[in-house]
Amino acid sequence: MIQISPHAEAALTCTLDERSLYLRRLVLGSVRSAGRGHVGPALSLIEMVRVLYDDVLRIDPNSPRDPDRDRAILSKGHGCLALYALLADRGFFPLSELDGFCGTDSILGGHPEYGMVPGVEASTGALGHGLSIGVGLALAARLRERNYRTFVLLGDGEINEGSVWEAAMGAAKHGLDNLVAMIDYNKLQSYGPTDYVLPLEPLADKWRSFGFAVQELNGHDVGALRTVLKQVPAVPGKPTAIICHTVKGKGLPAAESNADWHHKNKLTDSELDAIRVAVGDF
Amino acid sequence: MRNTAMNMVHKLAARDERVLYIGSDPGAGTLRAMSKEFPKRHLIEGISEAHIIGMSAGLAMEGFVPYVNTIATFLTRRCYEQVAVDLCLHNLPVRLIANGGGLVYAPLGPTHQAIEDIAIMRALPNMTVVCPCDADEAARLMEKTLDWTGPIYIRLGKGGDAIVSKAEHGFEIGKAILMRPPGDVLMVTTGIMLQRAIAAADLLAAQGIRAGILHMHTVKPFDTEALLQSVRGVKLVATLEEHVPSGGLGSAVAEALIDKLGSGLPAMLRLSLPDRFMHNYGSQDSLLKKHGLSAAAIATSIERAHAASHTPSPQLHST
Numbered sequence: 280m281i282q283i284s285p286h287a288e289a290a291l292t293c294t295l296d297e298r299s300l301y302l303r304r305l306v307l308g309s310v311r312s313a314g315r316g317h318v319g320p321a322l323s324l325i326e327m328v329r330v331l332y333d334d335v336l337r338i339d340p341n342s343p344r345d346p347d348r349d350r351a352i353l354s355k356g357h358g359c360l361a362l363y364a365l366l367a368d369r370g371f372f373p374l375s376e377l378d379g380f381c382g383t384d385s386i387l388g389g390h391p392e393y394g395m396v397p398g399v400e401a402s403t404g405a406l407g408h409g410l411s412i413g414v415g416l417a418l419a420a421r422l423r424e425r426n427y428r429t430f431v432l433l434g435d436g437e438i439n440e441g442s443v444w445e446a447a448m449g450a451a452k453h454g455l456d457n458l459v460a461m462i463d464y465n466k467l468q469s470y471g472p473t474d475y476v477l478p479l480e481p482l483a484d485k486w487r488s489f490g491f492a493v494q495e496l497n498g499h500d501v502g503a504l505r506t507v508l509k510q511v512p513a514v515p516g517k518p519t520a521i522i523c524h525t526v527k528g529k530g531l532p533a534a535e536s537n538a539d540w541h542h543k544n545k546l547t548d549s550e551l552d553a554i555r556v557a558v559g560d561f
Numbered sequence: 562m563r564n565t566a567m568n569m570v571h572k573l574a575a576r577d578e579r580v581l582y583i584g585s586d587p588g589a590g591t592l593r594a595m596s597k598e599f600p601k602r603h604l605i606e607g608i609s610e611a612h613i614i615g616m617s618a619g620l621a622m623e624g625f626v627p628y629v630n631t632i633a634t635f636l637t638r639r640c641y642e643q644v645a646v647d648l649c650l651h652n653l654p655v656r657l658i659a660n661g662g663g664l665v666y667a668p669l670g671p672t673h674q675a676i677e678d679i680a681i682m683r684a685l686p687n688m689t690v691v692c693p694c695d696a697d698e699a700a701r702l703m704e705k706t707l708d709w710t711g712p713i714y715i716r717l718g719k720g721g722d723a724i725v726s727k728a729e730h731g732f733e734i735g736k737a738i739l740m741r742p743p744g745d746v747l748m749v750t751t752g753i754m755l756q757r758a759i760a761a762a763d764l765l766a767a768q769g770i771r772a773g774i775l776h777m778h779t780v781k782p783f784d785t786e787a788l789l790q791s792v793r794g795v796k797l798v799a800t801l802e803e804h805v806p807s808g809g810l811g812s813a814v815a816e817a818l819i820d821k822l823g824s825g826l827p828a829m830l831r832l833s834l835p836d837r838f839m840h841n842y843g844s845q846d847s848l849l850k851k852h853g854l855s856a857a858a859i860a861t862s863i864e865r866a867h868a869a870s871h872t873p874s875p876q877l878h879s880t
Binding site: 404405414418423 | 613620650
């Protein structure tokens with residue numbers, strides 16, 4: 280019998296502050312404009328991305344290619360609405376771009392593209408690529424004797440991919456303590472529960488056995504995220520894995536832990552009303 | 562050819578600190594001298610090609626020029642999505658040095674025979690595909706790889722292939738080399754089919770058929786201009802490749818001729834491997850012979866097609 284993590288229980292019950300609600304309004308505004316979008320995967324990710332971009336990453340929106348900047352890769356590219364909301368809010372591009380999401384001439388596609396979106400370090404969307412790229416970035420920092428750090432955000436369904444575990448072995452081989460893997464463990468992939476599709480447990484033990492220093496937390500707890508992310512590497516000489524227990528669709532009662540909200544097409548009037556009740560007018 | 566290419570990586574590394582060698586699990590001692598001289602830039606990363614391509618992309622994003630090396634099938638089939646997305650979509654200067662292009666690993670069977678690698682690599686936007694014919698040409702190619710924009714797939718032969726390339730021809734990626742001026746016939750080759758084309762041309766000459774040879778070491782970007790210049794007045798264009806018929810050199814030549822000439826096409830003979838996996842072993846040479854790609858069989862096929870090409874309407878032949 281698998282024990283339910285107390286962090287997972289906390290993720291279900293914790294409340295969201297105004298900034299988290301605001302970021303959700305940005306995400307859902309994009310979905311309303313485009314008539315489509317991966318809602319659940321973005322909403323589970325928001326606090327992880329928020330704390331990274333608000334409190335952790337050494338980045339400057341006015342100098343997005345600064346060689347000393349920290350690198351962040353959204354390996355679960357389908358969670359891009361959360362990233363776009365943060366990047367727009369932080370000034371990498373105008374907020375008005377969010378309304379063009381998935382438009383023919385928009386810079387913001389359904390998966391993030393390097394070279395199209397300021398602040399996006401790598402084109403992702405095909406799963407299982409980001410951690411390997413992150414290993415390359417982190418190894419380059421080592422070879423170049425630079426101090427930047429690399430953060431890779433992975434989905435739990437994504438780590439079904441064998442390439443993720445190849446990358447994990449590579450990161451451990453090189454002792455890349457300048458590399459942090461953050462796993463958005465919302466326990467629900469496209470078809471259904473991760474436990475049904477391809478069980479991941481014991482997940483923390485897996486990452487430990489692959490040579491990572493592992494931290495677990497409630498991925499919607501902004502304070503906990505700040506504390507853990509500001510203390511990386513968790514163990515010198517080892518890459519860090521942070522298992523973020525989250526809730527898919529967090530913040531929208533109808534969407535929470537509901538696989539039907541993995542990807543959403545047009546939002547109905549009643550759904551829009553429910554969203555306004557949950558996150559405020561938008 | 563392989564040793565030459567490997568030694569060139571070492572030589573380039575000595576000249577340019579951006580150069581990295583990344584092997585999966587190559588033969589013992591591969592680039593040992595480089596590993597001693599530049600231990601941080603000689604990386605052995607395990608049998609994890611998908612990861613290695615992504616990691617190379619990350620390194621290239623930071624200004625390195627990684628030379629990734631393993632067996633051709635594993636560098637193409639195994640990690641195709643990583644090559645497409647991580648390398649080609651980002652247009653990164655990673656060099657894929659593919660050991661055993663074509664039937665080099667004949668005795669090891671179909672898992673090791675890279676018979677469709679040219680097709681799948683050239684289908685990718687931003688990818689460059691080069692197939693040197695011998696060690697000397699491989700060395701000249703490697704010199705040009707340092708500052709080439711975007712990824713390059715380098716299809717290496719077995720090694721020990723007869724040296725037929727000439728220094729005076731020079732080498733530019735994307736520029737075909739006219740090895741013999743065309744007569745009634747033009748053979749277009751890539752990789753080690755050049756040696757067979759030269760031998761076949763000699764056999765044809767003995768039959769009174771003048772056959773030119775255009776060596777298309779770079780299949781992508783394709784040197785359409787050189788092809789168009791070389792086919793002027795030619796009655797038969799024969800393409801020679803150690804590859805399945807779809808998507809390789811023969812396809813590239815046919816596409817270029819159709820696109821640029823439209824009508825008035827010369828007759829065309831595409832000599833290739835069949836569209837099936839090989840279930841024979843033996844050697845590269847024995848399998849090429851079995852599939853009509855010995856010099857004698859090439860000459861015979863061209864002689865027949867040449868005779869048929871005297872009919873008034875354009876024809877497309879295929880094997």
